[in-house]
Amino acid sequence: MPKAIILYEIDSSFGPNILAEYYVKQGEKIPAPILKEFAEKHAKKSFIDVTILKENDRYFSSKVDAESLNKENLYLSFILQEGEDLVSLKSVFKNVEKTILPKFTSDRKQLTDILKNALNSILSLIQKLKEPKIIKETINERTKILLDQGKLQEARELIDLGEDIPKKMAAEVQLADQLLNDKLYKKAKKSFIKAAELASTIQEVEIASFLENKAIQVGLFPDLIKERENLQKEVDKIVNNLDSNELYLYNDLIEPIERLIEISVNFEQSEMIDHLTNLRQYIQRASRLAKELYGLDEKIKEMLEKI
Numbered sequence: 001m002p003k004a005i006i007l008y009e010i011d012s013s014f015g016p017n018i019l020a021e022y023y024v025k026q027g028e029k030i031p032a033p034i035l036k037e038f039a040e041k042h043a044k045k046s047f048i049d050v051t052i053l054k055e056n057d058r059y060f061s062s063k064v065d066a067e068s069l070n071k072e073n074l075y076l077s078f079i080l081q082e083g084e085d086l087v088s089l090k091s092v093f094k095n096v097e098k099t100i101l102p103k104f105t106s107d108r109k110q111l112t113d114i115l116k117n118a119l120n121s122i123l124s125l126i127q128k129l130k131e132p133k134i135i136k137e138t139i140n141e142r143t144k145i146l147l148d149q150g151k152l153q154e155a156r157e158l159i160d161l162g163e164d165i166p167k168k169m170a171a172e173v174q175l176a177d178q179l180l181n182d183k184l185y186k187k188a189k190k191s192f193i194k195a196a197e198l199a200s201t202i203q204e205v206e207i208a209s210f211l212e213n214k215a216i217q218v219g220l221f222p223d224l225i226k227e228r229e230n231l232q233k234e235v236d237k238i239v240n241n242l243d244s245n246e247l248y249l250y251n252d253l254i255e256p257i258e259r260l261i262e263i264s265v266n267f268e269q270s271e272m273i274d275h276l277t278n279l280r281q282y283i284q285r286a287s288r289l290a291k292e293l294y295g296l297d298e299k300i301k302e303m304l305e306k307i
Contacts, residue, residue, distance in 0.1 A: 002078040005115045006030055010039045010073045020111035022119060034059050051265040062093055069104055091213035092122050125206055129173055132166035139202060161202050169198040185221040228263045231256045250287040
Protein backbone atom coordinates (compact mmCIF):
# COMPACT_ATOMS: atom_id res chain seq x y z
CA MET A 1 0.00 0.00 0.00
CA PRO A 2 1.33 3.52 -0.77
CA LYS A 3 2.62 5.60 2.14
CA ALA A 4 1.06 8.77 0.79
CA ILE A 5 -1.10 10.23 -1.95
CA ILE A 6 -0.71 13.76 -3.31
CA LEU A 7 -2.83 15.72 -5.78
CA TYR A 8 -1.08 18.71 -7.34
CA GLU A 9 -1.05 20.96 -10.37
CA ILE A 10 1.81 22.41 -12.39
CA ASP A 11 1.52 26.11 -13.06
CA SER A 12 3.42 27.30 -16.13
CA SER A 13 4.79 30.30 -14.21
CA PHE A 14 5.09 29.12 -10.59
CA GLY A 15 5.72 25.39 -10.94
CA PRO A 16 4.14 22.63 -8.80
CA ASN A 17 1.37 23.51 -6.36
CA ILE A 18 -0.04 20.89 -3.95
CA LEU A 19 -3.85 20.92 -3.86
CA ALA A 20 -4.25 18.17 -1.25
CA GLU A 21 -2.13 15.48 0.37
CA TYR A 22 -2.70 12.58 2.72
CA TYR A 23 0.05 10.67 4.54
CA VAL A 24 -0.44 7.35 6.30
CA LYS A 25 2.33 8.28 8.73
CA GLN A 26 2.19 11.80 10.12
CA GLY A 27 5.30 13.89 9.73
CA GLU A 28 6.22 12.61 6.29
CA LYS A 29 6.27 15.07 3.43
CA ILE A 30 7.05 14.87 -0.26
CA PRO A 31 10.35 16.76 -0.66
CA ALA A 32 10.25 19.99 -2.69
CA PRO A 33 13.12 18.84 -5.00
CA ILE A 34 11.05 15.74 -5.90
CA LEU A 35 8.06 17.90 -6.85
CA LYS A 36 10.35 20.15 -8.88
CA GLU A 37 11.78 17.17 -10.75
CA PHE A 38 8.25 15.87 -11.39
CA ALA A 39 7.33 19.27 -12.86
CA GLU A 40 10.38 19.34 -15.11
CA LYS A 41 9.76 15.87 -16.51
CA HIS A 42 6.00 16.27 -16.86
CA ALA A 43 5.89 19.82 -18.21
CA LYS A 44 9.17 20.21 -20.06
CA LYS A 45 9.65 16.65 -21.33
CA SER A 46 5.96 15.69 -21.63
CA PHE A 47 6.33 12.48 -19.61
CA ILE A 48 2.94 11.04 -18.61
CA ASP A 49 4.40 8.82 -15.87
CA VAL A 50 7.46 9.67 -13.79
CA THR A 51 9.18 7.52 -11.17
CA ILE A 52 11.98 8.91 -8.99
CA LEU A 53 14.23 6.88 -6.71
CA LYS A 54 15.68 8.75 -3.74
CA GLU A 55 17.60 6.78 -1.12
CA ASN A 56 15.10 4.15 0.12
CA ASP A 57 11.98 5.87 -1.21
CA ARG A 58 10.25 5.69 -4.57
CA TYR A 59 8.01 8.45 -5.82
CA PHE A 60 5.49 7.92 -8.60
CA SER A 61 3.59 10.66 -10.42
CA SER A 62 1.19 10.51 -13.35
CA LYS A 63 -0.92 12.96 -15.31
CA VAL A 64 -4.64 12.90 -14.47
CA ASP A 65 -7.00 12.82 -17.42
CA ALA A 66 -9.02 15.80 -16.18
CA GLU A 67 -10.64 16.88 -19.43
CA SER A 68 -14.02 16.80 -17.68
CA LEU A 69 -12.72 19.53 -15.33
CA ASN A 70 -11.13 21.54 -18.17
CA LYS A 71 -7.76 21.03 -16.51
CA GLU A 72 -4.62 20.02 -18.38
CA ASN A 73 -2.12 20.30 -15.55
CA LEU A 74 -3.45 18.00 -12.82
CA TYR A 75 -1.23 15.23 -11.43
CA LEU A 76 -1.48 12.47 -8.85
CA SER A 77 1.56 11.26 -6.93
CA PHE A 78 2.28 8.38 -4.54
CA ILE A 79 5.11 7.68 -2.13
CA LEU A 80 5.71 3.95 -2.28
CA GLN A 81 6.58 1.49 0.43
CA GLU A 82 9.60 -0.74 -0.07
CA GLY A 83 8.79 -3.61 -2.44
CA GLU A 84 5.60 -1.95 -3.72
CA ASP A 85 4.35 -3.48 -6.97
CA LEU A 86 4.50 -0.65 -9.50
CA VAL A 87 2.24 -2.44 -12.00
CA SER A 88 -0.48 -2.73 -9.36
CA LEU A 89 0.07 0.89 -8.33
CA LYS A 90 -0.46 2.13 -11.90
CA SER A 91 -3.66 0.08 -11.98
CA VAL A 92 -4.75 1.60 -8.67
CA PHE A 93 -4.04 5.05 -10.13
CA LYS A 94 -6.86 4.62 -12.65
CA ASN A 95 -9.30 3.60 -9.91
CA VAL A 96 -8.32 6.60 -7.78
CA GLU A 97 -8.59 8.91 -10.78
CA LYS A 98 -12.20 7.79 -11.33
CA THR A 99 -12.95 8.42 -7.64
CA ILE A 100 -11.41 11.90 -7.47
CA LEU A 101 -12.67 13.54 -10.67
CA PRO A 102 -16.44 13.50 -9.96
CA LYS A 103 -15.84 14.82 -6.44
CA PHE A 104 -13.15 17.37 -7.27
CA THR A 105 -13.40 20.57 -5.25
CA SER A 106 -11.29 23.64 -4.50
CA ASP A 107 -11.89 23.05 -0.77
CA ARG A 108 -8.55 21.65 0.45
CA LYS A 109 -10.04 19.85 3.49
CA GLN A 110 -12.74 18.14 1.43
CA LEU A 111 -10.20 17.18 -1.23
CA THR A 112 -7.89 15.75 1.46
CA ASP A 113 -10.78 13.61 2.76
CA ILE A 114 -11.38 12.36 -0.78
CA LEU A 115 -7.71 11.34 -1.09
CA LYS A 116 -7.84 9.64 2.32
CA ASN A 117 -10.94 7.65 1.37
CA ALA A 118 -9.36 6.72 -1.96
CA LEU A 119 -6.27 5.38 -0.19
CA ASN A 120 -8.40 3.41 2.29
CA SER A 121 -10.35 2.02 -0.65
CA ILE A 122 -7.07 0.76 -2.12
CA LEU A 123 -6.30 -1.05 1.14
CA SER A 124 -9.75 -2.65 1.14
CA LEU A 125 -9.31 -3.76 -2.47
CA ILE A 126 -5.90 -5.34 -1.80
CA GLN A 127 -7.29 -7.17 1.24
CA LYS A 128 -10.16 -8.55 -0.84
CA LEU A 129 -7.75 -9.88 -3.45
CA LYS A 130 -5.71 -11.64 -0.77
CA GLU A 131 -8.69 -12.97 1.21
CA PRO A 132 -11.54 -14.53 -0.82
CA LYS A 133 -13.58 -14.87 2.39
CA ILE A 134 -13.83 -11.05 2.59
CA ILE A 135 -15.43 -11.04 -0.87
CA LYS A 136 -17.78 -13.83 0.22
CA GLU A 137 -18.85 -11.74 3.23
CA THR A 138 -19.58 -8.82 0.90
CA ILE A 139 -21.66 -11.10 -1.30
CA ASN A 140 -23.61 -12.30 1.74
CA GLU A 141 -24.42 -8.68 2.62
CA ARG A 142 -25.65 -8.03 -0.92
CA THR A 143 -27.70 -11.21 -0.80
CA LYS A 144 -29.48 -10.04 2.37
CA ILE A 145 -30.35 -6.76 0.66
CA LEU A 146 -31.81 -8.62 -2.35
CA LEU A 147 -33.84 -10.87 -0.05
CA ASP A 148 -35.18 -7.84 1.82
CA GLN A 149 -36.20 -6.40 -1.53
CA GLY A 150 -37.98 -9.64 -2.45
CA LYS A 151 -35.59 -10.42 -5.31
CA LEU A 152 -35.37 -14.15 -4.55
CA GLN A 153 -34.05 -15.33 -7.92
CA GLU A 154 -31.25 -12.75 -8.00
CA ALA A 155 -30.36 -13.62 -4.41
CA ARG A 156 -30.13 -17.35 -5.23
CA GLU A 157 -27.92 -16.65 -8.26
CA LEU A 158 -25.60 -14.48 -6.20
CA ILE A 159 -25.39 -17.12 -3.45
CA ASP A 160 -24.42 -19.77 -6.02
CA LEU A 161 -21.77 -17.51 -7.52
CA GLY A 162 -20.42 -16.62 -4.08
CA GLU A 163 -19.60 -20.26 -3.35
CA ASP A 164 -17.00 -20.67 -6.12
CA ILE A 165 -16.16 -17.39 -7.87
CA PRO A 166 -14.09 -15.69 -5.10
CA LYS A 167 -11.77 -18.72 -4.84
CA LYS A 168 -11.50 -19.04 -8.63
CA MET A 169 -10.75 -15.33 -8.95
CA ALA A 170 -8.05 -15.42 -6.24
CA ALA A 171 -6.45 -18.45 -7.92
CA GLU A 172 -6.51 -16.71 -11.30
CA VAL A 173 -4.91 -13.57 -9.84
CA GLN A 174 -2.21 -15.71 -8.20
CA LEU A 175 -1.56 -17.44 -11.54
CA ALA A 176 -1.41 -14.07 -13.34
CA ASP A 177 1.10 -12.71 -10.81
CA GLN A 178 3.25 -15.82 -11.23
CA LEU A 179 3.15 -15.52 -15.03
CA LEU A 180 4.13 -11.88 -14.65
CA ASN A 181 7.09 -12.85 -12.47
CA ASP A 182 8.06 -15.42 -15.10
CA LYS A 183 7.95 -12.65 -17.75
CA LEU A 184 5.20 -14.42 -19.70
CA TYR A 185 3.44 -11.14 -20.31
CA LYS A 186 0.83 -12.19 -22.88
CA LYS A 187 -0.32 -15.11 -20.73
CA ALA A 188 -0.32 -12.90 -17.62
CA LYS A 189 -2.51 -10.37 -19.41
CA LYS A 190 -5.03 -13.08 -20.33
CA SER A 191 -5.16 -14.30 -16.72
CA PHE A 192 -5.75 -10.81 -15.36
CA ILE A 193 -8.55 -10.32 -17.88
CA LYS A 194 -10.10 -13.66 -16.88
CA ALA A 195 -9.90 -12.69 -13.19
CA ALA A 196 -11.53 -9.35 -14.03
CA GLU A 197 -14.40 -11.15 -15.78
CA LEU A 198 -14.91 -13.34 -12.70
CA ALA A 199 -14.99 -10.21 -10.52
CA SER A 200 -17.65 -8.71 -12.79
CA THR A 201 -19.92 -11.74 -12.41
CA ILE A 202 -20.10 -11.16 -8.65
CA GLN A 203 -20.52 -7.39 -9.09
CA GLU A 204 -17.11 -6.49 -7.66
CA VAL A 205 -16.81 -3.50 -9.96
CA GLU A 206 -13.76 -1.90 -8.32
CA ILE A 207 -11.78 -5.15 -8.35
CA ALA A 208 -12.76 -5.79 -11.97
CA SER A 209 -11.60 -2.30 -12.95
CA PHE A 210 -8.33 -2.75 -11.05
CA LEU A 211 -7.60 -6.09 -12.77
CA GLU A 212 -8.54 -4.75 -16.20
CA ASN A 213 -6.12 -1.84 -15.71
CA LYS A 214 -3.44 -4.26 -14.55
CA ALA A 215 -3.98 -6.33 -17.71
CA ILE A 216 -3.50 -3.16 -19.77
CA GLN A 217 -0.25 -2.32 -17.94
CA VAL A 218 1.13 -5.84 -18.40
CA GLY A 219 0.09 -5.75 -22.05
CA LEU A 220 2.41 -2.77 -22.55
CA PHE A 221 5.49 -4.72 -21.46
CA PRO A 222 6.31 -6.28 -24.88
CA ASP A 223 6.24 -2.78 -26.43
CA LEU A 224 8.48 -1.47 -23.62
CA ILE A 225 10.96 -4.27 -24.31
CA LYS A 226 11.02 -3.34 -28.00
CA GLU A 227 11.42 0.35 -27.13
CA ARG A 228 14.30 -0.52 -24.79
CA GLU A 229 16.08 -2.42 -27.58
CA ASN A 230 15.68 0.55 -29.94
CA LEU A 231 16.98 2.95 -27.27
CA GLN A 232 20.01 0.74 -26.68
CA LYS A 233 20.75 0.83 -30.42
CA GLU A 234 20.41 4.63 -30.38
CA VAL A 235 22.79 4.87 -27.42
CA ASP A 236 25.32 2.57 -29.15
CA LYS A 237 25.20 4.77 -32.27
CA ILE A 238 25.86 7.93 -30.25
CA VAL A 239 28.70 6.25 -28.34
CA ASN A 240 30.33 5.19 -31.63
CA ASN A 241 30.28 8.83 -32.76
CA LEU A 242 31.85 9.85 -29.46
CA ASP A 243 34.88 7.81 -30.50
CA SER A 244 35.36 10.45 -33.22
CA ASN A 245 35.69 13.11 -30.48
CA GLU A 246 32.26 14.60 -31.23
CA LEU A 247 31.92 15.40 -27.52
CA TYR A 248 28.78 17.52 -27.94
CA LEU A 249 26.92 14.22 -28.41
CA TYR A 250 27.12 13.55 -24.65
CA ASN A 251 24.06 15.78 -24.30
CA ASP A 252 22.16 13.55 -26.78
CA LEU A 253 22.71 10.57 -24.47
CA ILE A 254 20.82 12.07 -21.51
CA GLU A 255 17.25 11.66 -22.82
CA PRO A 256 17.54 7.99 -23.97
CA ILE A 257 19.28 7.08 -20.70
CA GLU A 258 16.47 8.72 -18.70
CA ARG A 259 13.90 6.75 -20.68
CA LEU A 260 15.87 3.53 -20.08
CA ILE A 261 15.68 4.32 -16.36
CA GLU A 262 11.89 4.70 -16.63
CA ILE A 263 11.57 1.38 -18.47
CA SER A 264 13.82 -0.37 -15.92
CA VAL A 265 11.58 0.97 -13.14
CA ASN A 266 8.57 -0.63 -14.85
CA PHE A 267 10.37 -3.96 -14.76
CA GLU A 268 11.57 -3.47 -11.14
CA GLN A 269 15.25 -3.89 -12.21
CA SER A 270 16.88 -2.24 -9.20
CA GLU A 271 20.52 -3.01 -10.14
CA MET A 272 20.03 -1.67 -13.68
CA ILE A 273 18.27 1.42 -12.28
CA ASP A 274 21.26 2.15 -10.00
CA HIS A 275 23.70 1.56 -12.88
CA LEU A 276 21.81 3.81 -15.32
CA THR A 277 21.33 6.51 -12.67
CA ASN A 278 25.09 6.62 -12.01
CA LEU A 279 25.74 6.59 -15.76
CA ARG A 280 23.38 9.55 -16.22
CA GLN A 281 25.30 11.54 -13.60
CA TYR A 282 28.61 10.91 -15.42
CA ILE A 283 27.05 11.80 -18.79
CA GLN A 284 25.58 15.03 -17.41
CA ARG A 285 28.99 15.98 -16.03
CA ALA A 286 30.68 15.07 -19.34
CA SER A 287 28.09 17.13 -21.21
CA ARG A 288 28.84 20.20 -19.07
CA LEU A 289 32.60 19.75 -19.60
CA ALA A 290 32.08 19.25 -23.35
CA LYS A 291 30.15 22.54 -23.56
CA GLU A 292 32.91 24.29 -21.62
CA LEU A 293 35.56 22.75 -23.89
CA TYR A 294 33.61 23.84 -26.98
CA GLY A 295 33.41 27.38 -25.62
CA LEU A 296 37.15 27.43 -24.95
CA ASP A 297 37.83 26.05 -28.42
CA GLU A 298 35.80 28.86 -30.02
CA LYS A 299 37.56 31.48 -27.89
CA ILE A 300 40.99 30.10 -28.75
CA LYS A 301 40.17 30.15 -32.48
CA GLU A 302 38.92 33.73 -32.19
CA MET A 303 42.10 34.81 -30.41
CA LEU A 304 44.36 32.91 -32.83
CA GLU A 305 42.84 34.85 -35.74
CA LYS A 306 44.09 38.08 -34.18
CA ILE A 307 47.71 36.93 -34.11
